[in-house]
Each structure stands twice: as structure tokens, then as C-alpha cells.
Amino acid sequence: MSEQREIATFAGGCFWCLEAVFQRIKGIKSALPGYAGGTVENPTYEQVCTGKTGHAETIQIKFDPAQISYDELLDIFWHTHNPTTRNRQNNDVGPEYRSVIFYHDEAQHQAALKSKAKFEKEAIYNDPIVTEIIPYTNFYEAEDYHKNYYERHRGQAYCDIIIEPKVKELLAKFGADVKAEYK
Numbered sequence: 001m002s003e004q005r006e007i008a009t010f011a012g013g014c015f016w017c018l019e020a021v022f023q024r025i026k027g028i029k030s031a032l033p034g035y036a037g038g039t040v041e042n043p044t045y046e047q048v049c050t051g052k053t054g055h056a057e058t059i060q061i062k063f064d065p066a067q068i069s070y071d072e073l074l075d076i077f078w079h080t081h082n083p084t085t086r087n088r089q090n091n092d093v094g095p096e097y098r099s100v101i102f103y104h105d106e107a108q109h110q111a112a113l114k115s116k117a118k119f120e121k122e123a124i125y126n127d128p129i130v131t132e133i134i135p136y137t138n139f140y141e142a143e144d145y146h147k148n149y150y151e152r153h154r155g156q157a158y159c160d161i162i163i164e165p166k167v168k169e170l171l172a173k174f175g176a177d178v179k180a181e182y183k
Contacts, residue, residue, distance in 0.1 A: 006063055008073050009036055009102035009136050011056035012081035013089025018059040020150035020163050021080045021170050027067030032060045033142040033149075036102055042140055051094040058102070060139050070108055074115040077101070079173060080166055083119075084127035090162060099131040102139075109133065 006029075012018055015033035022031040035043050038054030048055045063073065081089055083099045101116075103109040112133045120129055150163045 006065060007104055008061040008063060008070060008108070009058060009104070009139060010061070010073075010077050011036065011058040011098060011100040011102070012077060012083070012131075013057070013097050013099070014092050014162070015057040015059050015142065015146065016149040016158075017089075017163050017166050018080060019148070020167055021076065022059060022061050022073075023148075024167065024170065025068060025073075025076065025174070027064045029062040029064060032062075033146045034058050034060055034140050035096075035142065036060070036139045037100060037134065037137070041138075045143055045146065048096050049094070051096055053096075055096060055140070056098050056100050057096050057142075058100070058139065070111055071115065074101070074112060076170070076174060078115070078119050078124075080170065082125070083129045083131040084125045086130045101131060101133045102136040103133065104136045109135075 010018060019031045019033050022028055035048050035053070035055035036058040037056050038048075040047060040053040040055065043053045043055055047053050048057065061073065063070075081099060085099075087093065087095045087098050089097050101108075101112045103112055116129060116131060116133065119125070150159055150167070153159050154164075
């Protein structure tokens, strides 16, 4: 499989949350926070927070398709955030917190559409799914202080109240697929 097929790019609220969840999954080589989907080159966190860059807080995942499939990553993605709230996750509000699947090729595009249709059909959520499914165009790595945020700041209120419950939900739902060192 090509290297491009081994990359998944998702936005679903705060990238600290997505990073903390995905870096615990077996088969994930890396989960890097950054910005994607906008028009400003090399944006800063402060610029993205204005909501005027078009970028969303994003996680770019490098994965081993022999250990975890793109379809499995999509399943985890749908369960790690609320895909029915436009430009909002919990208290994080603005277009930088929107839900987006950035597909890298036509196979990912079709998989994302199929996965979204499955979740809509199963009616897991009471409201319609508003997740965008759009072509990948760019990704800019976040500043160093955003990387491994949860690991470095456990005990802070945001980590305890927002991130920790997502990690615990992941462990409960996808426990068999979690990396051994996090069990």
C-alpha cells in the first residue's frame, strides 16, 4: 500500500483530544496535531483561533494498514466527538472546531461516505451528522507546545474534564485495539 494511503487526516474539535485518543491505538505510527482545510499558509494557533483562516484543528495520523484499517480509524473517529454539532465541541466554539474527514484518495473518499451513511442509518445520534468530507489539500503542524498535550498536562482541568473521559470511553469501547503500554 502506498505511503499516502497510510495517512488519515481528521478534525473533530480540539486536537488535544483526538491526539490523546488516536496515539493509544495499536497500529498508529504517529498522531500529530495541526491545522488543515484553510487558506492561510503556516498558520499559528492564534491565527486559527480567530476563525478567519478556514483551518480546523486537525490530527494527522500515520498508520500501519496491516494492523488497523482506514475503516477502523473512521469508526473510532465517529466515537471520539459529536459529529452533529456544527463548529462546536463542548465549550470549544468556532469553525476551527468543526468535524471534517480530509480524504487523501478516492478509496478514502468512498470509505468515508460509506462510514457516514452507516452511522446515519444506525441513528446513533439524535441530530443529523454535519461532518464535512472533503479532499485533503494541506496540513500544517501545530506548535510544539500542542504536541502530546494530554501526556504532559494530566491533572489540568481541561485534561481531567474533557480529554480523560474520551480516553476512558475509548478504552471501554475499543480496548482490544489499544496499545499495550497504555493499558
